[in-house]
Amino acid sequence: MCEAHAYILRNDMEEKLLENVDQIDVEGDEIRMINIFGEQRILKARIKSYNNSDSKILLEAIEWKD
Amino acid sequence: MCEAHAYILRNDMEEKLLENVDQIDVEGDEIRMINIFGEQRILKARIKSYNNSDSKILLEAIEWKD
Numbered sequence: 001m002c003e004a005h006a007y008i009l010r011n012d013m014e015e016k017l018l019e020n021v022d023q024i025d026v027e028g029d030e031i032r033m034i035n036i037f038g039e040q041r042i043l044k045a046r047i048k049s050y051n052n053s054d055s056k057i058l059l060e061a062i063e064w065k066d
Numbered sequence: 067m068c069e070a071h072a073y074i075l076r077n078d079m080e081e082k083l084l085e086n087v088d089q090i091d092v093e094g095d096e097i098r099m100i101n102i103f104g105e106q107r108i109l110k111a112r113i114k115s116y117n118n119s120d121s122k123i124l125l126e127a128i129e130w131k132d
Binding site: 002003004021022023024025026036046047048049050051052053057 | 090
């Protein structure tokens with residue numbers, strides 16, 4: 001299990017967004033993620049950090065629709 | 067071996083920048099990367115894509131000092 005999990009930071013809280021991320025594409029301020037199960041997330045965010053040892057990708061929301 | 071390798075895209079060419087990346091931190095337009103051997107790269111770039119299956123992180127240079 002090498003896949004990292006994506007979290008989104010908003011209001012100083014980290015929320016899990018997608019597990020077992022396989023692919024991320026950044027196009028301007030839009031991030032498109034797909035995991036190994038084919039689940040997809042598209043959102044306006046920036047990649048803030050990536051840590052392989054922690055299997056963690058941290059995003060920072062630019063805009064969020066609740 | 068789960069670590070991804072970082073490549074930088076410039077002049078439409080992909081160049082390997084750092085192998086076995088452990089940590090990436092993005093601060094504005096600056097990216098700081100460190101690998102499992104403690105080697106570090108700091109550069110002005112954007113993360114363009116990440117692919118776990120290919121163990122590949124692709125960066126796009128904002129500015130490059132040869």
